[in-house]
Amino acid sequence: MSSLSFAYSKRAPVLRDVSFAVERGERVGLVGPNGSGKSTLIRLVADLLQIGDGGIRIAGRPHRDRTSREQLAYIASNDNLPQFLTGVEYIDLLHRLYHHRPDPARLDDLLSRYQLTSRAGDLIEDYSHGMRKKIQLVATLLLDRPLTVIDETLNGVDVDALFEFETDAGALDSSRALLLCSHDFRLLEAVCDRIIVLCHGEIVFDLPMDRLRAGYGSVAALVRHAIDLSRPTAAT
Template identity: 35%
Template sequence: MWCSGLRKRYGKRTAVDGVSFSVGRGEVVGLLGPNGAGKTSVIKMLLGLVRPDDGEVLLLGRPGRDPRARERVGYLPELFRYQPWLTAAEVLTLHVRLSGARVPAAEQADVLARVGLAARSGDRVGGFSKGMQQRLGLAVALVARPELVVLDEPTSALDPLGRVDVRDVVLDLRERGVAVLLNSHLIGEVERVCDRVVILDRGRVAASGTLAELLGQRELRLRLDGLTPAAEARMAAVGAVTRTGREVTVALPAGEEDAVVPALVADLVGLGVRVHAVEPVRISLEERLLGILREEHA
């Protein structure tokens, strides 16, 4: 999925102003920003639900305005309602027919099982809780074997167990080479599953990039006793060292944290240093998001 220069005005208000980004196959991209930032408007333009005033959209190699482009797209909107007199299985069958795909009943049942509704497939939707309806909406987004899945607040009505289930589904989609665009206010969930993040503010892209690019370099915080010149040289070989009393902070090389940290700690112990605490640290996505938005509004 690719979009460039998307713009949309509603009367005198500019909702989206020059938004550009892409989502590759097997990639999960998170869309973040405060309420009113333009996230849902962008999603609706991507899916042809709202016509942009300017800009281009490509869905799976076809222009966004081409109905055939949307045949392989799964969508979970933030707000939706299904016919309360239908069962969960009937809702899925209806949406399979609307999509034009051929999905056997057994495969539809498997999709309901993936979202935790296997035991409720024959129950009428009118009796479902908000969380169960959210699970059904996710099943509808997945049932026609999409190659691009757009999820708008997929965990809004779910308990912690439901959020874990959605996370597992998203990671499974990525493993199967499906492109996923995820809009969520739950920043921790975005941080766990997304490869890249696009931050919108007042209709514009305030920042974008991989988590490593947005969050910056990771550091290792150590509390040590018995430091020797040899131990200090060993830490300096890893990265810049800052020392405050017994606490030492070492900058870690990007992408090598998992290999560097155990080796460094083992070497320090071998050099006679007493290691009381080891804490890898990095600014959280929430802190980075707030910092970006404060800079934008300053």
Template identity: 45%
Template structure:
């Protein structure tokens, strides 16, 4: 069953040049979908449209069958942005409590503290976020998603800046989330991660969908996702 349905979405910031042009794809329940593309390809604008952070100009977006701007849809999706701008005046406990309340969830703080330990942040759960490093803030974002466990998580470069051990643990947790029937749209430049995790990969360039195929098929055809992207860019001299 389709959890996220993006159909014929176009978007322009100035009314003349389309940042997105007739973008269509779906994210099925219980899947991990990779989102790749060079800078300026429209990935961030696409994510902003999904979460109603910019007004949809053309096309339609539905989450769980609901129009994306409806409260019912917004309760189903969680966005982990590429930056680490978290409320520094809160502790991680307070931040994750707040995130839980946004989704109508009473947070299991023992679970959250346990995830902090597994992410090598033992004893830091009640520290102010302002005292966290960049990597710790990224891990805090990941913990919030793993505790809240929304039907759809859109993870935008959140894996960048975390250590290798934490990355491997995050990958295990993402697989567990998928096994529970929840879905992840994972935007990352780490193509090896997608080769290990993603059921499908969506390649966006200049606002258009170039590829939307099973990851294993793309790897079989091109040798790797890295080769797929760079072969395409060289071919079209972008």
């Protein structure tokens, strides 16, 4: 994306001149305090909001092109799923929308590893919050899109599933990219090659993980420093 700015109605801008790229084979973490513009940015990438200024391209094409949207898999922060479907029916529906057929062996493996095998045939209305998040994750991992965007989806997921996700994220090949928005700093450190910190709608830091660790020690320390830098200076 390049020079991306956005405001809701006549309010103050939520995003100001945001520019960055996520390359194939890269796992990028997006982090920042509440209200920093993270979810708005992700909704713009997913074409759920209309861009104000700037542009977004996916695989070299404008993000609003149908071909571009088919390159993107997006998991929202909520768990609003069709409750009248079973878990496997939801996976099948999602993949039909992408004209994609999931590999049966891999589906069985993911359902087993994320502890959903015994409940995959149950209605989603009977799923817990964590189970809904996990079925979203399994469905999206199976899509194998060039760009996968995850917006706080892993909040509320059990620890075993988080470890499984770390394995799956680490196994992404060089043709795929991940943009992961999360407040779980441990997860970001385990999964990501690079961290972007957003504060007040602007990128404060964009650092590869090795430089981040060398300069700040941890994602938590970097975010704390970014928040301090973005605080208004008191009048004298």
